[in-house]
Amino acid sequence: MTWDWSYAVEIVPNLMVGVWYTILVTLASSAIALIGGLLLAILEIASTRLGRTFVRFWLELARGVPILILLYFTFYVLPQLGITIPAIPIGIGVLGVVYAAYCSEVYRGSLITIPTELRDACVALNLSQYVTWQRVLVPLMIKRAVPALLNYVLGLFRETAMLFAIGVPVLMGEAQVAGNESFRFLEPFTLAGIIYMAMNLPFLYLLSRYKDKHA
Amino acid sequence: MLSAAEFSHSRPFVPEAATEAHGVAPKSKHAKWAIEFERISKFFGAHRVLVDLDLQVQPGEKVTLIGPSGSGKTTVLRLAMTLEKPTGGDIRIFGESILFDSAGKPLSTSQEARIRRRCGMVFQQFNLFPHLTVLQNLVLAPTTVLRQSKEQAENTALEYLRMVGLEGKVHAYPAQLSGGQQQRIAIARALILKPEILLLDEITSALDPELAGEVLDVVRGVAHETKVTLLIVTHEMRFAREVSDRIAVFDAGRIIEQGSPDKIFSYPECDRTRAFLQSVLNH
Amino acid sequence: MEAVLEYWPVLIQGLWVTVWVSSCIILGAALGAIMLGVLRVSRTGVIRVLSMVFIECIRGPSALVLLFWVFYALPLLPGMPQLSPLAAAILVLALDGAVYGAEIVRAGIEAVNRGQADACHALGLSRFQSFTKVVLPQALSQIVPAFGSLARGMIKWTSIVSFIGVQDILYVANNVRAQTFETTIVFCLLAVLYWILTVLCGLVFRELEQVLPLNRALRAARAPSAYAPAGAAQ
Numbered sequence: 001m002t003w004d005w006s007y008a009v010e011i012v013p014n015l016m017v018g019v020w021y022t023i024l025v026t027l028a029s030s031a032i033a034l035i036g037g038l039l040l041a042i043l044e045i046a047s048t049r050l051g052r053t054f055v056r057f058w059l060e061l062a063r064g065v066p067i068l069i070l071l072y073f074t075f076y077v078l079p080q081l082g083i084t085i086p087a088i089p090i091g092i093g094v095l096g097v098v099y100a101a102y103c104s105e106v107y108r109g110s111l112i113t114i115p116t117e118l119r120d121a122c123v124a125l126n127l128s129q130y131v132t133w134q135r136v137l138v139p140l141m142i143k144r145a146v147p148a149l150l151n152y153v154l155g156l157f158r159e160t161a162m163l164f165a166i167g168v169p170v171l172m173g174e175a176q177v178a179g180n181e182s183f184r185f186l187e188p189f190t191l192a193g194i195i196y197m198a199m200n201l202p203f204l205y206l207l208s209r210y211k212d213k214h215a
Numbered sequence: 216m217l218s219a220a221e222f223s224h225s226r227p228f229v230p231e232a233a234t235e236a237h238g239v240a241p242k243s244k245h246a247k248w249a250i251e252f253e254r255i256s257k258f259f260g261a262h263r264v265l266v267d268l269d270l271q272v273q274p275g276e277k278v279t280l281i282g283p284s285g286s287g288k289t290t291v292l293r294l295a296m297t298l299e300k301p302t303g304g305d306i307r308i309f310g311e312s313i314l315f316d317s318a319g320k321p322l323s324t325s326q327e328a329r330i331r332r333r334c335g336m337v338f339q340q341f342n343l344f345p346h347l348t349v350l351q352n353l354v355l356a357p358t359t360v361l362r363q364s365k366e367q368a369e370n371t372a373l374e375y376l377r378m379v380g381l382e383g384k385v386h387a388y389p390a391q392l393s394g395g396q397q398q399r400i401a402i403a404r405a406l407i408l409k410p411e412i413l414l415l416d417e418i419t420s421a422l423d424p425e426l427a428g429e430v431l432d433v434v435r436g437v438a439h440e441t442k443v444t445l446l447i448v449t450h451e452m453r454f455a456r457e458v459s460d461r462i463a464v465f466d467a468g469r470i471i472e473q474g475s476p477d478k479i480f481s482y483p484e485c486d487r488t489r490a491f492l493q494s495v496l497n498h
Numbered sequence: 499m500e501a502v503l504e505y506w507p508v509l510i511q512g513l514w515v516t517v518w519v520s521s522c523i524i525l526g527a528a529l530g531a532i533m534l535g536v537l538r539v540s541r542t543g544v545i546r547v548l549s550m551v552f553i554e555c556i557r558g559p560s561a562l563v564l565l566f567w568v569f570y571a572l573p574l575l576p577g578m579p580q581l582s583p584l585a586a587a588i589l590v591l592a593l594d595g596a597v598y599g600a601e602i603v604r605a606g607i608e609a610v611n612r613g614q615a616d617a618c619h620a621l622g623l624s625r626f627q628s629f630t631k632v633v634l635p636q637a638l639s640q641i642v643p644a645f646g647s648l649a650r651g652m653i654k655w656t657s658i659v660s661f662i663g664v665q666d667i668l669y670v671a672n673n674v675r676a677q678t679f680e681t682t683i684v685f686c687l688l689a690v691l692y693w694i695l696t697v698l699c700g701l702v703f704r705e706l707e708q709v710l711p712l713n714r715a716l717r718a719a720r721a722p723s724a725y726a727p728a729g730a731a732q
């Protein structure tokens with residue numbers, strides 16, 4: 001079996017649908033991860049024992065259980081409880097929630113490296129707790145966290161392929177459907193691999209620019 | 216701490232012994248210079264660090280390089296140790312180039328390794344191996360490079376430890392020693408390979424003044440008791456005066472003046488030398 | 499619950515496959531990571547760039563896409579072998595681990611003080627001896643903890659091998675679910691099992707950290723005066 005160009009061209013539109021969904025899922029779950037992670041980090045730092053235990057549990061879950069299991073769990077168990085959610089929101093939600101846990105670690109790490117003198121200065125200026133966090137600590141924390149967060153968003157993007165398991169038409173899913181329909185796997189999977197690789201480039205560009213600027 | 220009597224017990228560092236040990240080609244025995252820099256220039260990128268430098272050192276001679284920081288002294292020692300390659304010029308050790316073979320081609324790794332074995336170096340930051348004990352630090356090179364048996368290497372190592380007055384620290388790790396002790400170990404580690412040329416790069420600069428003395432004592436012992444050729448970079452002017460046969464003054468990548476310690480310290484010719492000596496001595 | 503546990507022999511077998519695949523890919527990744535990491539800091543520019551491109555090409559498409567490609571598409575190219583599911587799974591996941599690990603190894607090597615390699619050179623050690631006896635043993639103190647969390651992640655990666663028919667714990671559990679309809683219990687059991695495996699893996703690496711030469715040395719230095727200067731002639 002050799003490479004069939006006409007077939008390859010024929011499936012490109014389908015794959016492009018997959019690309020579109022991949023972008024959609026990546027953007028949506030990144031938003032959840034980045035914002036949720038920040039909230040989790042603040043919750044862990046600023047709150048009670050209960051809040052901290054909750055965040056710890058969340059983190060352990062993300063670190064110790066494969067995304068695939070979490071996807072299956074939400075996808076198959078929720079309907080049994082009478083809750084029916086389409087696959088795409090489930091995929092976005094699970095990815096977002098798992099990566100929120102990772103991101104919270106990054107935020108927390110970058111908060112720890114903010115010198116204590118700065119907090120002292122805020123106290124000395126009689127800034128309220130709220131203002132201290134909103135205007136000083138959180139912006140600084142985000143700025144320091146950018147490269148690590150970007151790496152996690154890249155990781156999240158790569159894991160979107162996993163969502164084909166519950167039927168989300170991401171690029172990987174579209175490639176598989178195309179392959180199954182025609183019993184030709186060479187072209188769809190090769191094209192999908194190349195497109196995935198190409199979609200890495202913007203991330204690598206951003207990361208390298210960030211490194212250049214701060215090296 | 217390190218009496219002459221102690222020294223006489225330990226191995227002599229005579230070049231003959233070293234020559235025997237490493238099977239050096241006979242012609243080099245008659246070489247006029249232990250080490251010879253010929254029109255050396257060195258660039259780091261566009262930054263010129265050494266400018267057509269010429270320097271010759273006789274076998275057994277003790278030469279000290281002084282000069283303001285950034286003037287290229289460390290670079291000279293690193294070039295001699297083949298830690299850097301010059302941009303132009305040639306360096307010969309006992310008459311043998313450390314850069315080119317007789318046909319003018321760059322030396323192979325093994326040829327270079329053979330020649331560079333005649334040099335040893337002690338660094339400003341000690342560079343002891345932190346994951347190895349003192350004894351392991353000392354026997355690493357003899358067992359891997361000279362292929363000595365572990366037992367033989369350890370016996371020799373103990374002798375050298377005694378020489379630097381640290382036989383009680385055999386199984387300690389570097390992090391358990393004071394800076395002065397670490398540097399003495401580093402000196403022993405270099406000497407154990409019986410180098411004919413020893414390069415010392417500001418070996419007391421990272422030490423508190425009260426610890427510098429014990430390290431300098433060891434070097435004094437080596438300088439007086441052995442025929443090893445010494446190339447020293449130091450800011451300890453009293454020490455330089457005491458051990459050197461000759462002092463070379465560096466400034467901006469050139470040797471601006473050289474001569475006996477008496478001449479340099481008492482009757483410096485260059486204004487820059489005078490200015491430098493004043494700044495160091497007033498410090 | 500009992501209905502699911504009745505299937506314990508097959509579940510154990512699936513768990514065993516998961517453990518086995520995990521061990522293989524973690525070991526393979528460790529070896530590959532060191533080799534790639536060394537190439538990554540090579541003195542030759544071309545080797546550095548090529549290894550970087552290779553690394554990006556492997557991790558660019560995720561392990562999942564790579565796995566499907568190696569299993570379904572690769573054999574269709576002339577002269578390429580049809581790998582068994584197990585072989586394809588181990589190959590792809592170990593390779594993926596190796597390229598992520600290579601960056602860890604590179605960072606570890608670069609964190610070792612330049613002076614250490616200089617000292618080796620001055621003592622006449624070859625570059626290979628200097629790497630194996632001095633630089634790597636010290637770099638390991640930074641590499642092992644980071645590789646430990648990568649290894650934890652790699653255990654989770656193995657869940658995708660069921661897609662190409664490797665009968666790991668997920669594959670077996672899915673069958674059990676189809677027969678018992680105990681969806682909730684089966685997935686909870688899976689989550690707990692994977693969690694336990696990753697925790698165990700973390701413990702193993704924690705133990706490994708204890709025996710690294712540099713960590714031993716630093717521990718000895720922190721312990722109060724194990725070396726009183728008994729016979730030191732000062």
Ligand SMILES: Nc1ncnc2c1ncn2[C@@H]1O[C@H](COP(=O)(O)OP(=O)(O)O)[C@@H](O)[C@H]1O
Binds near residue numbers: 290
């Ligand atoms: N690896 C290097 N890369 C770039 N510049 C260097 C390097 N090593 C030394 N230099 C530069 O070379 C000059 C001479 O350095 P050095 O030989 O260390 O001087 P000294 O030992 O006399 O203080 C300095 O300006 C230093 O910045």
Ligand SMILES: [Mg+2]
Binds near residue numbers: 288289290417
């Ligand atoms: Mg210097």
